[in-house]
Amino acid sequence: MRIATDIGGTFTDLVWQDEQSGAVGNTKVPTTPHDFGAAVVSAIRQSGQEAQGTGFLVHGTTLVINALTERKGVRTGLITTRGFRDVLEIGRANRPDIYNMTYVKPTPFVPRRLRLEVTERLNFRGEILQPLLREDVARAAETLLAESVEAIAVCFLHSYINPQHELECGRILEEHAPDLPVTLSHQVTREWREFERSNSAVLNSYVMPIVARYLNSLELDLNDMGIPSSSLHVMQSNGGSASFAAGRQLPVNLVESGPVAGVIGAARIGEMIGEPNVISLDVGGTTAKCSLVLDGAPRITSDYKIEHDRRSAGYPILVPTVDIVEIGAGGGSIAHVDESGALRVGPQSAGADPGPACQGVGDQPTLTDANLVAGRINPDYFLGGRIPLSVARARQALQPIAAHFGLDIAETALGIIRIADANMINALKLVSVRRGHDPRDFVLLPFGGGGALHGAALMRELQTRKVIIPEQPGVFSAWGMLMSDLRRDDIRTRITRVGETATAELDETFADMSVGVHEELRAEGVAAADMRSERHADMRYLGQEHTVKVPLPEGSIDATAVDELLERFHQVHEQAYTFRLDTPVELVNYHVTAFGLVPAPAIGRVCSDGLTLAGAGKGQRDVYFDDPEPLQADILERDLLPVDETLTGPAVIEEPTATILVFPGQRAWRDRFGFIHIQGEE
């Protein structure tokens, strides 16, 4: 048995798969905010599956991001190189909200009085200029204990190249404050930039005790159900899983635990159907998140920040994270007329509470209300009919906007949908066109509660080749987790001029790092036969700041391999920035990734013997597509569709947790895995 559980704001999803039969199932239970683990346990119970002896359980949790954004972590102290305790507060000193004359910087997670300095100094080569003064560390430990901190972070200058002083400091802290969890910055990341690294170490310490308590307690509960500790994993921001032990040590790796899983799922589906280039789109209640999978691999970045937007500098976390662009466009996004008289949708959201007007509590017009008014959503089949929707309430909510523009309700609903689509298009372009990728080389994979409703329109506008709607789009993130492998990343900053002379340095550094990450996986119980690794180099032209990530050729690195690497770099650079240069090339970061392959069970084939398109039909209804005149659209039940039989829009394919729209002239069919494909007119 394999189990994935994904804790969301409203629901905790569970997807299980029986490895023998290939059967897949899911359960949704309400999230239990005061004890997240309780929902996990109850979801497993409700699934009706025998948990005993589960071989692989992976857990995605919002615990870390919530503790950070709600400031529910512990009182944390920071120890720095003498002269640099204010680095955490100064940050990069940027002022993104440029017209705001009262801009407020993000407040550091450690106040000045808990930031202490010790004498020590390395230079940029990692050579010791001043040895670490033990007494300073001992004194700092005393002060922090007296201040009753519950965790400590340490960040020394240039520790990314030589961690010796940080390690020594860690040992002294262990002697003087044995009960306090400590994060040494180089353990979180071996990349340069002291502010970003300090902040990452601080955030890690800030949530360590909380995550430890949570995972410990969950582990005991799961052990009680007969699931051994060796089977327990957490989903990391890098799109791979790690043991509970690793999660406790580096919880800051779990910040994007939930959202990345959908991207992993998208990559997996792409692989199954022979489409290595996928744009994933997760449309939830409040936001839409998109990401790009190229040649089967999600894009990973360590330029990641929380609470960062056009108005705020945010807090950087220098750990590998699947690159996701998130915008305020979801089913609950509120439509409103702005100060200039133009229609906007989002980023404000009615969320789950009060929710869209049609659900009976709220009265603000939302995207869901517009979809309902347009006939796209079936009012009697929302969540399989469990929640009846009121078309009358939705129309009433849209009325003021219709009056403002002097349009009828249907035109208004279509306007709201088009604006929301345009917002999503802009986000999709951010991850594709703006990075030099042509959407025509990709398929679009929408999921989440609202993805399937908008996918076909977005495909048409963006000109992706196809839309693929996975099974159970509402619990797709959990399904993606189920498909994840163990993953370890090691990224190290070491500036290397790439040319004939650097061959040995490249080869040795990559080899060393490779040994390290494989060792870590071995410690997690992965057999050598199940390990696979990837090597990348973050490279740039001499003088540039930004790098591009370039995959390394296989094998040891000799002169030929370096030539190949350089050529790949020029190509990747040209794709991203339109030009190549005849200047020296620098390697900035070495990046090694090791995967512990978890044998992915085969996905069961759909058996559709005896099913016909006619049999899947549930009649027709008026649906507004592009024009303010409704069309009679065929309504079909997804699970009753025969495999590989093509239907032509206008049509609506319904299932309990999602609605799939097929525009006039578009063709759609269900494939042998159960995925719905939609393509434009021929």
Place this chain on the structure above:
Amino acid sequence: MAHDPFTLTIIQEQLQAAADESFVRLGRASKSPIIYEVLDYACALLTPQAELIAEAQGVPGFTGVLPVAVESILEKFGADGMHEGDIFATNDPYSGGGTHLSDVCLVGPVIVDGELVAFAANKGHWTEMGGMAPGSWTTDATEIYQEGLQLPAVRVYDAGEPVQDIIDLLAANVRLPDMTLSDLYAGVAAIRVAEARICALCERHGVDALRASIDTLLQQGELVARSALAALPKGSWEAQDFMDDDGFSDEKIPVRVRITVTDEEFIADFTGSSPQRPGPVNGTWARLQSSARVMFKSITAPEYPNNGGCFRPVKVICPPGTIFTAQRPAPVSTYWEAGATAIDLLWQALWPIASERLSAGHFLSICGTNLSGTFDDGELFVLTEPQAGGWGAAPARDGQNGLVAQGNGETRNIPVEVCESRYPLLVEQYALDITAHGAGRWRGGRGMVRDYRLTGPAGHITTTYGRHRIPPWGADGGNPGSPNSAAVIRADSTKPEVKRGKLARYPLCRGDLVRIITGSGGGRGNPLERPLEALQEDLRSGLVTPQQAIEDYGLRLDPDTFELLEIMPERREFAKYLNLES
């Protein structure tokens, strides 16, 4: 043909997205730190009449300046004289370029089916444009001919092909031709991407829909500006101040503004400000106009995207030949000093009507610092960076510590680890500067101290720091902040040999230390009203010294336990007075 309102909105969003994409493209393609780190550049789309449609910029100083560049190109070449694929360049400070020679504007007409539908333009601080000093700015130039190569509105791409003669001329006149040319190519790439997006919009929706969309966009911008104007009180407000000096004499430079708000206009009149000066602190007309736009926007609708309509009510008056409107051949390479001064003047004048949207005076100068020299092997290095400093107290909040100046935006400091890897320098501290300034009911934010020790054999330091003599202003009874300065401490000494605001290529030897100190911001409200608890926290955090607590705040606190030992007489008197008042 009528277009539905939603299509128009969607086109507008895509125009903004095209400007944003152009901005990202330029930044990522550039090899110049001043562009990719400091974001000292802007990208815009404009109408065929040179009105701003959308812009994206990293620093506020380029707000609404590109229309001036496009006007100058239109004037010289005319719409008929432009072809598909052409790109024009100008950096003339007194006309189209609008700032200093380092800021080069590139303008590309977007032509669809033989018809001019828009302009794509950008303006960036190119790292090297030649002239007497590396980096093309210094504090001792006396005429523009010393400040670099002038591009007086010339064609650099002809129907898609580079004009090689111009490019050769450019390369021959700059110190780092490779870098300067890549700035050019990055700008060209940004224009090409904007062009492609506009063409795609025309193909999808038609040229008519594009025009209708742009028209409504500008109308909406004007509507927003006019309704914000209506909400402002009507009347006139004045401010006067001084700039420190021009680098040649110690004479302070008087400046003044009178703001008049009417039902129709927001008028900023700088008449009466000093004539232009011999040193390069002079500003230019386009930048002055931009300053007024920035302040108008900041106190009205800071979140609304910029377009030509937003600035229709803003009117700037200033005779030619002043410190803000220099004429050829006045040097202007550190024009940002005059630009920042204009902003700060407007800021002070607006205080009575908009203090809830403003902080008290801040360190103001971007504190341009240029540290150059050689490595042991003789290779050259140039470190150019802006500094962070203290901001004034905001409404009901202490000022921000260590934040870039108003003239900067998404501008980041250089990490110590990056700096030491790239230059022969050791950064010995990067800390908040705890001075006895900026006291108030709400405190001014702290400036910074950053120490560079030269580990290479030799170097030079050039700085241009305004507010070195005249500190940031306090408000509503708050104390002024502290001044900006750069000091040189020789290897064998602990005392500064020199401590100034402006240094021009001051020589350094191995082991010498450059100490950069930026100002604390001004306080707000009487310091005697600052609550005891806030002051205790200040002492605990080491942000205020026990001595300053006594002198400015009238409280004697135990330096170890922070307990109250004594309320000084002036604080008691003040409390009595407040009680009587209430």
